[in-house]
Amino acid sequence: MTNHVVLYEPLMPANTGNIARTCAGTNTILDLIEPLGFQIDNKKMKRAGLDYWDKVDIRMHDDLDAFLKTLGPNDEMYLISKFSSKNYAQVDYTDPNKDYYFVFGKETTGLPETFMREYYDRNLRIPMSDNIRCYNLSNSVAMVLLEALRQQGFPNMETSHHYENDKLKDNYNRPERYERNLGEN
Numbered sequence: 001m002t003n004h005v006v007l008y009e010p011l012m013p014a015n016t017g018n019i020a021r022t023c024a025g026t027n028t029i030l031d032l033i034e035p036l037g038f039q040i041d042n043k044k045m046k047r048a049g050l051d052y053w054d055k056v057d058i059r060m061h062d063d064l065d066a067f068l069k070t071l072g073p074n075d076e077m078y079l080i081s082k083f084s085s086k087n088y089a090q091v092d093y094t095d096p097n098k099d100y101y102f103v104f105g106k107e108t109t110g111l112p113e114t115f116m117r118e119y120y121d122r123n124l125r126i127p128m129s130d131n132i133r134c135y136n137l138s139n140s141v142a143m144v145l146l147e148a149l150r151q152q153g154f155p156n157m158e159t160s161h162h163y164e165n166d167k168l169k170d171n172y173n174r175p176e177r178y179e180r181n182l183g184e185n
């Protein structure tokens with residue numbers, strides 16, 4: 001079982017950088033559907049992903065059709081869109097024989113309407129109030145992906161961490177490093 005985050009024509013490098021970081025931390029494959037609103041080596045994107053680029057399996061696709069052609073019979077695709085009556089947290093993501101693909105829309109216009117209509121039974125909404133138009137793209141990815149991983153038992157992820165192993169402990173003994181690290185997130 002593998003999880004994929006699929007970004008449809010992402011525009012903002014910092015969002016994709018943050019998402020790449022989340023993918024690195026969760027062993028998730030990142031599929032990017034072109035055109036992108038930035039160069040893949042964009043500084044903002046690299047900065048948001050910090051030192052994790054070599055840990056992310058990124059797959060590029062020329063367009064939506066090219067991406068769809070890569071899907072096989074055991075691949076389960078979901079379109080993450082506010083235009084759905086189905087709640088993303090009420091879906092079972094635990095079939096070990098399946099790979100899960102979560103497709104997110106571009107920051108301005110979301111997913112193409114024709115695509116959403118064609119796969120209307122695959123659309124999932126993240127519940128939200130009417131105070132906002134939608135969630136931020138990278139936050140949406142984190143919410144959906146972590147729900148799938150929670151159901152899957154957080155495979156190959158450290159679910160607890162012993163203070164003794166933490167580099168912060170070492171940093172306490174070397175205040176100059178500790179202060180420098182406080183500036184990072």
Ligand SMILES: C[S@@+](CC[C@H](N)C(=O)[O-])C[C@H]1O[C@@H](n2cnc3c(N)ncnc32)[C@H](O)[C@@H]1O
Nearest residue numbers: 080081082104105109110125126134135137140
């Ligand atoms: C900034 S939003 C795009 C807004 C766009 N105007 C639209 O109507 O979809 C970027 C992406 O985040 C995800 N998203 C944001 N809020 C969501 C929600 N409440 N439910 C499901 N997906 C959401 C979707 O994948 C969306 O395409």
